[in-house]
Amino acid sequence: MKSIEIFTTEADGDYALLDSGNGEKLEKYGDFVLSRPDPQALWLKQKPNDLWRSAQASFERNSLFAKWHFKMGTPKEWVVTFMNLKFLVRPTAFKHTGLFPEQGANWNLLEGKIKTADRPISVLNLFGYTGGATLACLRAGASVCHIDGSKTAIDWAQKNTELSGLKDKPVRFLVDDVRKFVEREIRRGNKYDAIIMDPPTFGHGAKKEVWQLEKDLMPLLTNVQKILSDKPLFIIVNGYAAGYSAIAYQNILAEFVGKWGGQLESGELALKETGEAGRLLPAGISTRWSN
Numbered sequence: 175m176k177s178i179e180i181f182t183t184e185a186d187g188d189y190a191l192l193d194s195g196n197g198e199k200l201e202k203y204g205d206f207v208l209s210r211p212d213p214q215a216l217w218l219k220q221k222p223n224d225l226w227r228s229a230q231a232s233f234e235r236n237s238l239f240a241k242w243h244f245k246m247g248t249p250k251e252w253v254v255t256f257m258n259l260k261f262l263v264r265p266t267a268f269k270h271t272g273l274f275p276e277q278g279a280n281w282n283l284l285e286g287k288i289k290t291a292d293r294p295i296s297v298l299n300l301f302g303y304t305g306g307a308t309l310a311c312l313r314a315g316a317s318v319c320h321i322d323g324s325k326t327a328i329d330w331a332q333k334n335t336e337l338s339g340l341k342d343k344p345v346r347f348l349v350d351d352v353r354k355f356v357e358r359e360i361r362r363g364n365k366y367d368a369i370i371m372d373p374p375t376f377g378h379g380a381k382k383e384v385w386q387l388e389k390d391l392m393p394l395l396t397n398v399q400k401i402l403s404d405k406p407l408f409i410i411v412n413g414y415a416a417g418y419s420a421i422a423y424q425n426i427l428a429e430f431v432g433k434w435g436g437q438l439e440s441g442e443l444a445l446k447e448t449g450e451a452g453r454l455l456p457a458g459i460s461t462r463w464s465n
Contacts, residue, residue: 178420179441181460183278188254191275191445193226194455195219203263203271204254206230210269214456220449233269240267253337257281259309260337262330272304272330276443276457280410281310284368287408287464288314291367295407298366300352300373300394305331307370307410308345309338316368317344323377323385325349351383353390356397365403372412387418395426399433406434408464412443423461436465 185191188204194215201208209226210233219226230248234241242265244250251264254273261273288295288311295316299308302320308331311318322328328347335341348355352373373394377385398409409430411423424440431438440461444454 178424179439180444180454181279181439181441182444182446182454183276184446185448186275186278187256187258189256189273189275190448191455192448193219193221194447194453198226199455200226200229201271203273204252206248206252206263208232208265208271211235212455217453220447220451220453231265233265235269240269242267257310259306259313260334260339261304261306262333262337264330272334274304274306276445277306277412279443280412280460280462281307283462283464284370284408284410285310285314287368288316291407293405295367296365296403297368297370298401299370300356300398301371301377302331303327303372305334307372309334309340311368311370312340312343312345313338319346319348319366321348321350321352321355323349323351323383351381351385353385353394353397354383356394356401359401360397365401367403367405368407368409369398369402370410370412371398372414374414392426399430406465408462410460410462413459418459420459420461423459427461427463430463434463434465436463438463 190202192202193200195218197215198209199212199215207229208231209229230245232243254261254263257278263271265271297311297316297318299320302308302322308318308320328349332347373387375387420440442456443458443460445457447453
């Protein structure tokens with residue numbers, strides 16, 4: 175078994191992780207600083223309390239509610255640049271902002287693979303949410319089919335595509351249950367060269383179909399193999415669920431090496447703090463198979 179790696183993303187463009195600790199993280203999104211909970215930040219904060227208190231928005235969660243507090247003059251949404259792409263930042267009731275900067279390391283990989291493939295590449299982005307991976311693939315020259323069960327997420331991804339100047343690229347955005355979509359693609363005989371998956375621990379499809387990671391992930395991965403082209407380029411599976419290990423995802427994708435060769439990388443996604451210390455904040459797991 176290959177050793178577990180760390181896939182690190184540093185500050186870029188309008189985004190930076192300024193500090194973390196005491197169960198929180200402090201991030202810069204363009205002109206605005208946000209603080210929000212992060213259960214991985216078990217250590218002590220390093221930056222002055224004044225910097226933390228200067229945050230224009232902070233997220234609070236307790237037994238009764240979960241919500242953002244905005245200082246006067248802070249917009250409910252704004253646009254930032256990250257990795258030379260444009261994203262609409264819109265803090266949600268789930269603590270998210272719409273930008274997942276820890277995925278930058280993955281975007282670098284898939285862009286490089288697409289650009290050097292020397293052939294047309296079709297990508298299927300399952301659980302595509304606000305579309306960061308879709309934007310990176312389009313910019314690299316691939317065609318993309320982007321699937322998510324939420325119309326709100328699809329609209330957000332389309333907006334990011336427009337903001338990034340990529341709306342004329344070959345992309346389809348579909349509100350659908352990913353399992354049902356893949357099953358239909360098997361019957362239709364459609365194939366993809368690359369597949370990206372960001373499955374949640376628990377969720378719902380477009381028609382309220384229940385998704386449970388421990389029950390549904392393996393059947394989906396089995397079906398996904400049936401819609402791969404004869405020369406698959408890469409598969410990326412990300413995870414954000416506490417309690418799941420990168421080793422587990424590595425074991426799941428190990429059979430791809432036996433079938434198609436290539437290499438398997440598995441590890442933790444991490445954000446690097448600005449400043450001299452440069453501590454790493456764990457931000458998820460990822461397993462990447464590529465040819």
